[in-house]
Amino acid sequence: MLLVDDEHWILKDMEQIIDWEEAGFRLAGKANDAVAAESILRRQRIDVLVSDIRMPGKSGLDLLRFANRASPDTLVVFMSAYGEFAYAKQALEQGCFSYLLKPVNEAELLDTLDRCKRRLAERERERSGRQVAEQAMLFLEGIGKDLPIVRLLEGLVDFRPAFAPQSRVMFACVKAYGPLGLEGLAPLDELLEGEGISFYRSRVSSSKWCYMMELAVQLEADSAVRLYRAIRRLVKAKRWDVGLSAVCDTSSRSGNVYHQAAMMADTSILAGRKGVHRYKSDVNGAVTGIRERIAKAAKPEQLKAILIDVHEGIKAGRIHLSGLAELYNSFMAAIDHLTSRLQPELTDSAYTQDMLLHCGNPQELLEEMAEQLEDRRQRQNGEPNAQLIVEDVVREVDLMYAHRISLKELARKHYISPNYLSHLFKQEKGQSFIHYLIRRRLEAAQALLEQDISLYEVARMVGYDDYAHFSKLFKKHLGQSPYDCKQHKKRQKEITEGYMGKN
Secondary structure: OOOEEEHHHHHHHHHHHHOOOOOOOOOEEEEEEEEHHHHHHHHHHOOEEEEEEEOOOOOHHHHHHHHHHHOOOOOEEEEEEEEHHHHHHHHOOOOOOEEEOOOOHHHHHHHHHHHHHHHHOOOOOHHHHHHHHHHHHHHHHHHOOEEHHHHHHHHOOOOOOOOOOOOOEEEEEHHHOOOOOOHHHHHEEEEEEEEOOOEEEEEEOEEEEEEEEEOOOOHHHHHHHHHHHHHHHHHHOOOOOOOOOOOOOOOOOOHHHHHHHHHHHHHHHOOOOOEEOOOOOOOOOOOHHHHHHHHHHHOHHHHHHHHHHHHHHHHOOOOOHHHHHHHHHHHHHHHHHHHHHHOOOOOOHHHHHHHHHHHHOOHHHHHHOOOOHHHHHHHOOOOOHHHHHHHHHHHHHHHHOOOOOOOHHHHHHOOOHHHHHHHHHHHHHHHOOHHHHHHHHHHHHHHHOOOOOHHHHHHHHHOOOOHHHHHHHHHHHHHHOHHHHHHHHHHHHHHHHHHHHHO
C-alpha cells in the first residue's frame, strides 16, 4: 500500500484512520507528490496506491498514467473533493479502480480496500491459472516432440513432490464422455495420494486428462492390487475409459509412452466396453500376419475372406486402432492394385486414425473394406459426373470442417459407397479426402493462432477435442508445433509493430 498526498496532515490522518494490517495491507510508504510516488513504484511492487487527484506539479492523473505504464498491476484509488468529480470521472475512464470523497470515511475506505483485495485475489487466481495452463501446454508439447520423460520433469518447475531420478513411471489417459474438470478428478487424485503415488496431470481436452505417475518401488503387491481394484470401481461408476501405458523409466521417450495410454483409452471404440484398459506388447499382435496375407492376395475375393480374420483379431484384442488403420491402408492399396493394376500407394496410418476418431467408427471402416467388389462393378458400369460430386463435397467440407464429418454420410447423399467417393475425390483433387480435411483444418488453425485464443480452444475450433492429437498432426504437416508457431507469429507481430512505431 502506498499513500500519496501533498498535504502532510492528510497523510498522517490516512496513516492512522484504520489498522492497515488488520485490513489486510502493509503500508509500504508515503509520498508528498507524484514524482516521489513514481520513484517508489519503480523500486518495489505496490498492490494498491491511494492518492490525491489534484496536487501541485504532476497531478494524480499523471501518476495514474505512469502507473499504467510502469506498474500495470497496481490498483489506483483516488481521493477527491466533491467539486472535483469531473477529475474523478476522467480518472475512472483512464483505468482508476475507484475513488473516495474527502474527507475520507473509515467505512467507505474499508469497503474500498475489501474490493481491492477481491480484485487482487481474482488476478492472482487468473495468473495462477495461466501458469498452470502454460505449463500443461509445454508438457503436451514435450510429449509431441517425444522428449525423454526426464526432460518433461525438468520442465515442470512448480511440480512437487518431484519424481526420484530412478523412478518407474506410468502414463494414464482418463477419458470421459462429457466435460471433465478438476472436481471430477478429485476421487481419483485421492486414491493415488492415499497410496503415496506422486503424479502430474494435464488437461488434453475438455473431457480427457493425462496423468504421469511415479510408481514407488516400495509399493507392496497387495497395495497395488487394492489400488487397481479401487480405480476400476471408480471408473465403472463414472463411466470413464482409462488407458494405462506400460511401466517404464524416466529415460523412455514420452511420446511413445503417452500414445500407449491414449490408444488404450480409445479401446471401447473397438470393444464396446468402458473401463480400465492396460497396454500389452501384443496389442497389435495379429497385424503383421494379416498384412502379409493382404500383400499376397491375388483376387479381391481373397481380400474379402481376410476381413473375417480382421474381425476376429479385433475381438481377441490383438488389433487396436493403429493396427486397424494400418490394415485398412494395406487393404485399399491392394484393391487399387488388383482392380486397376496400378502401383500400390500406402497412406500414412496416422491419417486413417484421424478418420477413425473424428469421422466415423471402426465398424464403418470394416463395412467400407467389404464394399470393394461393389465399387469394382460401379466402375465397370460407368462413372457418374465426378467433378460435380467432388465440388459439392469440397463445399461441404470447407463449410463444416470444424464438425465431425462422415465420409459415409457424404457418399450416401450422392448414392455411392464411401470408398467410391474416396476414389473420385482423389481422382479429381490429387489427394485423399482425409488429407484435404486435415489440410483445411490446419489452415484454419494457423489463422486462429494469430489471435489471443488458447491453444486448447484453437484445436477445438477446428475440430480436434484431443490437443495432443492436433499437435501431432500440426507438426507432421507444418514442421513445427502449434505452440512454437504461435510464439513465432507473436514475435513477428511485435517486430512489425515496433517497426511501424518507429516510422
